[in-house]
Amino acid sequence: MIKSLLKEIGIDHNILRRVAVAAYEAEMNVVMYAEKGVIRCTLTAVEIRLRVDDVGPGIPDIELALQPGYSTATAEMREMGFGAGMGLPNIKRNADMLNITSCMGKGTVLEIIINLNGGNGGH
Amino acid sequence: MAGTDRRHSIKVDENTCIGCVACMKACPVKAVRVRNRKAKIDYERCIDCGECLRVCAYNAVIPITTLPSDLKRFKYRVAIPSPVLYSQFGQQVLPNEILAALKDVGFDHVHDEALVCEMTTLAIEEYLNENKSLRPVISSTCPVVVRLIQRLFPALCQLIVPIEPPRETAAKKLRKEISAEFEIPPGDIGIFNVTSCSAKMVSISSPETRAQSSLDGAISIHEIYNAIMTRLKKTQAPSMLRTQGDMSGIGLGWAVSGGEIEGLQNLYKVAVSGVSDTIRILEDVESGKLKNIDYLECLICPGGCVGGPLAVENRFIAASNIVRSIRLFGNNRRVDAAFVRRLYDEQLFSFEWAVKPRPFPALAKEKRESVRRLKIKERMIKRLPGIDCGLCGAPDCKTLAEDIARGQARLKDCVILLNRL
Numbered sequence: 001m002i003k004s005l006l007k008e009i010g011i012d013h014n015i016l017r018r019v020a021v022a023a024y025e026a027e028m029n030v031v032m033y034a035e036k037g038v039i040r041c042t043l044t045a046v047e048i049r050l051r052v053d054d055v056g057p058g059i060p061d062i063e064l065a066l067q068p069g070y071s072t073a074t075a076e077m078r079e080m081g082f083g084a085g086m087g088l089p090n091i092k093r094n095a096d097m098l099n100i101t102s103c104m105g106k107g108t109v110l111e112i113i114i115n116l117n118g119g120n121g122g123h
Numbered sequence: 124m125a126g127t128d129r130r131h132s133i134k135v136d137e138n139t140c141i142g143c144v145a146c147m148k149a150c151p152v153k154a155v156r157v158r159n160r161k162a163k164i165d166y167e168r169c170i171d172c173g174e175c176l177r178v179c180a181y182n183a184v185i186p187i188t189t190l191p192s193d194l195k196r197f198k199y200r201v202a203i204p205s206p207v208l209y210s211q212f213g214q215q216v217l218p219n220e221i222l223a224a225l226k227d228v229g230f231d232h233v234h235d236e237a238l239v240c241e242m243t244t245l246a247i248e249e250y251l252n253e254n255k256s257l258r259p260v261i262s263s264t265c266p267v268v269v270r271l272i273q274r275l276f277p278a279l280c281q282l283i284v285p286i287e288p289p290r291e292t293a294a295k296k297l298r299k300e301i302s303a304e305f306e307i308p309p310g311d312i313g314i315f316n317v318t319s320c321s322a323k324m325v326s327i328s329s330p331e332t333r334a335q336s337s338l339d340g341a342i343s344i345h346e347i348y349n350a351i352m353t354r355l356k357k358t359q360a361p362s363m364l365r366t367q368g369d370m371s372g373i374g375l376g377w378a379v380s381g382g383e384i385e386g387l388q389n390l391y392k393v394a395v396s397g398v399s400d401t402i403r404i405l406e407d408v409e410s411g412k413l414k415n416i417d418y419l420e421c422l423i424c425p426g427g428c429v430g431g432p433l434a435v436e437n438r439f440i441a442a443s444n445i446v447r448s449i450r451l452f453g454n455n456r457r458v459d460a461a462f463v464r465r466l467y468d469e470q471l472f473s474f475e476w477a478v479k480p481r482p483f484p485a486l487a488k489e490k491r492e493s494v495r496r497l498k499i500k501e502r503m504i505k506r507l508p509g510i511d512c513g514l515c516g517a518p519d520c521k522t523l524a525e526d527i528a529r530g531q532a533r534l535k536d537c538v539i540l541l542n543r544l
Contacts, residue, residue: 003409008500008525009493010485013277021411043494081415090411 002041002050009043015114018094019048022112025087026052032077033057034107046117047096052110059102066092066100132171132187132324135162140183144513146175151398152274152483156526157516168483170270171322172398172423173432186321186433189340194229197313197339199301202230203293204317206237206378207428208344208351209448210441216355218370218448224354225317228347232301237374238458239293244373244386245456245463246286246472251390251417257282259393259408259416262383264288266326267423268401269478273331276405277480284418285474287332289377290316290323292472294337313339317347319431320424332474343433372454379442380427383420386456390417397425486528496528503527507537514538 003020011019023039030037034056042049059065065072066088073083092098097113135146142160154168155175162183164175175184194200202225209218218235226233251260261282263269272279287295294314302309316323316338323341330336376382380396393416395404401421407413424430429441436444466472486496503524511519515536517526526532535541 005497007482008486008497009490010487011490013480013482017278017409017411020409024410024412045490 002039006041006043006048011043011048011116015048015116018114019050022091022094022114023050025090026050026110026112028082029087030054030056032073032082037107046115048114048116050110050112050114052112053107054109055107058104058106058108059100060104062100062102130325130329131164131166131169132321132328133164133169133173133176134185134187135164136183136185137161139181141181143180144518145178145180146184147516147518148513149174149178150518151402152271153518153522155518157513168274170267170274171325172267172271173321174398176321176432186324186343188321188324188343188346188433189315191229193340194313194315198311199232199305199307199313200230201232201234201294201297201301201312201314202226202317202342203234203236203290203297203314203338205290205319205344205428206240206375206445207319207431207434207441208317209237209375210378210429210444211344211348211434211436212352212355214444214447218375220355221351224351225347227354227357228350232297234293234297235370236289236293237371237377239289239296240374240377240383241371241386241456241458242463242466243286243289243292243472244383245458245460246467247284247383247418248387248390249464249467250284250286251387258414259419260284261408262418262420262422263332263474263478264377264383264420265422265424266320266322268421269326269331270322271401271423272405273478273481274483275402276409277482279405279408280478280480282408283478285332285477286472287474289374290318291333291337296471298337315340315342317342317344319344319428319434321432322423331478332476334475344431345433345435348435370448370452371457372449372452373456375445375448375452376454378428378445380422381420382427382445384418385454387418391415392418392420394420394422396422396427396430398423486525500524500528503534506534506540508539510539512539 002023006016034054037052037054040051064070068089069085071083071085077083091112095112096115099111102108140161142157144157146162147155147157151172151174152168152170154165156163176186204225209221212221222233263283263286297314298309298312301312318341327336327338327341373386376385381394384392384394395401401423426438426442430438486493504521507520507524509520515523515538517523523532527534
């Protein structure tokens with residue numbers, strides 16, 4: 001949905017791809033770990049902001065969670081092809097800015113910014 | 124081809140079109156509108172998939188292919204039939220008999236494409252083993268899929284395997300060989316693909332990955348079917364090809380969905396066919412979900428090329444005929460890997476340049492104006508009845524809303540709303 005709207009507005013496809021990947025990974029995290037969550041997308045003249053609010057267990061050690069390969073996925077999630085420990089690292093790789101605040105037992109807020117002009121190009 | 128767009132292979136005959144909404148409804152990229160009771164194709168959007176061609180009950184949507192009179196321009200005429208042709212004449216007729224009858228129709232030479240298909244399989248395998256960072260790599264065989272990716276999924280252009288489909292490679296190789304052997308200038312040789320595909324003509328008249336196609340045209344199987352059929356009875360074909368191993372079973376498989384990937388060894392490969400399933404899987408690729416897949420074969424026609432709009436035989440029967448032929452000839456590799464490796468290094472298979480993104484135009488050139496129009500569109504969607512009747516001349520309410528936002532239609536085009544006033 002976010003993707004098709006941004007496409008119609010004429011956002012560059014490389015930026016679109018980064019937004020789509022970041023939004024998908026964030027969505028999967030909410031689906032797998034949280035009770036519920038909301039993804040908001042804001043487009044300004046210079047950037048696209050994604051804000052993901054969830055009600056859930058929270059992330060105990062954010063730094064650790066950002067390390068590629070680190071995962072707390074259950075056997076069941078792994079069976080479905082998830083839990084490679086690449087979710088948050090993938091978001092970070094595609095974002096120009098990633099800010100995570102988490103409160104144990106309450107939930108997590110992800111703020112992702114992707115610049116429209118320039119930016120890191122996804123690396 | 125006066126009056127049509129050279130870059131496209133489909134036109135509407137306004138004399139026969141009655142302005143029903145069948146083609147408009149079938150179009151996956153919403154490129155058709157009905158205006159003044161005639162279907163109009165927006166060539167800016169058309170990807171030549173042929174869906175409109177399939178559904179038109181009035182034969183008003185016409186494929187543009189090479190005509191017999193176009194063949195006369197060339198001194199030496201070559202036909203490269205797609206393996207689909209072998210599936211069109213029942214189970215008793217063998218490929219070599221079909222090739223002989225085709226030659227009899229009026230060609231100096233006919234060339235089996237199946238072997239080149241197998242060579243291309245090996246070249247793709249070579250590429251996949253050499254390039255492991257980009258996944259999934261997507262097949263370049265279907266000209267419609269290439270155009271669909273350019274338009275709807277521009278970010279995926281880089282995933283398209285930079286290897287020409289077998290028909291191009293075969294033509295490139297043949298022109299050189301024939302020119303040398305018979306001392307004919309390359310320009311006097313006409314090489315034609317005999318195909319079930321209505322989009323091949325576009326990939327020949329305006330190729331996306333090279334300055335000029337190696338082929339000179341595409342002949343519709345539907346068009347040439349009777350001529351072959353009548354000659355099949357007369358031609359005494361040499362029976363050399365009857366025994367196992369004389370034709371590439373791996374190559375024959377390219378006529379059906381899953382055939383291109385069948386011969387790839389030790390790779391995670393997936394085959395998809397049909398417009399809606401192809402769009403669905405490309406959406407998943409775009410979202411980054413399928414990076415674990417090595418190779419993705421997408422063919423726009425249901426069931427693969429046997430399901431092409433210019434085929435004659437029912438596609439399920441055609442597929443069964445292909446499977447039988449594969450069993451007859453065996454599916455072991457017939458091409459020497461080292462030989463293909465050498466041709467691969469000589470760039471026989473390579474694109475001249477990578478597929479370039481050509482995204483559909485946004486709602487407006489300027490982003491702020493796009494957002495404004497997007498808001499109009501959403502407001503219109505709320506007001507329109509949402510029953511997608513097509514009477515306004517747009518395929519569905521959402522598209523009418525978009526046309527209104529672009530200033531190309533008005534709310535009062537909606538017949539249902541007009542009646543409620």
